Amino acid sequence: MKPALVDATGRPAVNGDGLSAGASRIEELDAEPAVPPASPRKSAIQRRRGASKSVSFAVEDKPAEPEAPPGLFAESMLLLLDYTMVLVPLASFHVVLDVLVYRQYGQEIVLNELLHRGAISFLVLGLIHAVLHPGHAGVGMQMLILLTAMMIGMYLVHVCQTQDYFAVMKQAPPLATLLGWAAIELEPYWSTLAMACVGFWYWCVRV
Template sequence: MAEPNQPSNRKQRRAAARNDAKNNGSKFNSTTKLDQEGVEYLLAHPDRSGPKGKTLFQLAEERQAELNKGKAAKWTVGDSTPEGEVPFDDDPIGPFGNAILYSVSLSMLHFTLDVIVYSQYREEIVWSEILKRTGTALPIFLFVVYMLHTKTATRFPVLRNTFFFVASVTAGCYMVYSGNIHGYFFVMKTAPPIGTLWVWSVVEMQLPYALVSVLAVVGYLWWNGFEAF
């Protein structure tokens, strides 16, 4: 049974609660009017002065710097590498790895030029002799390429480019001269190694040196009236 003086349904209970709130002096009064403080708040300009504390990027950089403190001593940092970062290694396989890649490629080039020279003079290709010469050239290429890819050799880029420039021009001009003056048997023996040296020297040089060397050989060909073969 409902107690005396208590509302008997939901509507009456809600009305009684509102009356109690009014009688008890509730602080919340719903209204559609704005006071002066509310107007000033709405018209106030946003704060564009920037963050008052550290940003997430700054916190991340500080954390990364802490993590790199123990690694920075193990890395050789160049002039262009920020402190604490891993320097870029443009030669990840080292001089011996380069020597293997270059020597195999140069041996294949030597083999190809040997076959082309035989075909040019319409001689029967003696595969055993070609393979023997290719096998003999492989360890020579391996040793020479290794020596010219060590840190000592690459420390002097101008001297290194000059060396390959002289080798390229000499090999290219001699190959043009030999093909126009000497007999086919001499050309068959000398063209593959000289041609391989010429191509390798051009590949090793920086672009300006390589272009000048090729122009020098073309100029030698034109000046002497030789024919390309």
């Protein structure tokens, strides 16, 4: 509520200092500190900050662009890496089994024959991997690989128990390598089931 400028008698209202109410109000307004105007440089900086904020908001609100699919070269390199990670260890496993079987029966190791069999196993495994690996995650393919692994394992036990050393030298390394490939392609529980069935067959043959 604004203070009265006159009193009840019609004369200007006077405060304790002897000034009228209107004069004291004017002095109060004059005593209030005035806000200094912003300098041109400060105004330019503020405008620049506001522009940068608006630009950053515009960038944040922009939807992310979808990633481009990998090119032919990238897909080829990934496929080559996949084949290398599977085939090179299996081919090396085949060569190691060859050496172990030859050592077990006291046969002389011929390096040319060893490398020749290793190269053949690499090519055969590459063909099998190219045909069966793309759909190996399906249930039907898993069942097929499971039955194949069980048959290979049981036949490997039969060869090692009943055949002569020459048959074991020729058949044990490739069969064991195929069994290792099947174990890689199978899910862990199916692989465990196949190994359990082969172990049970081995126990039955020994008994």
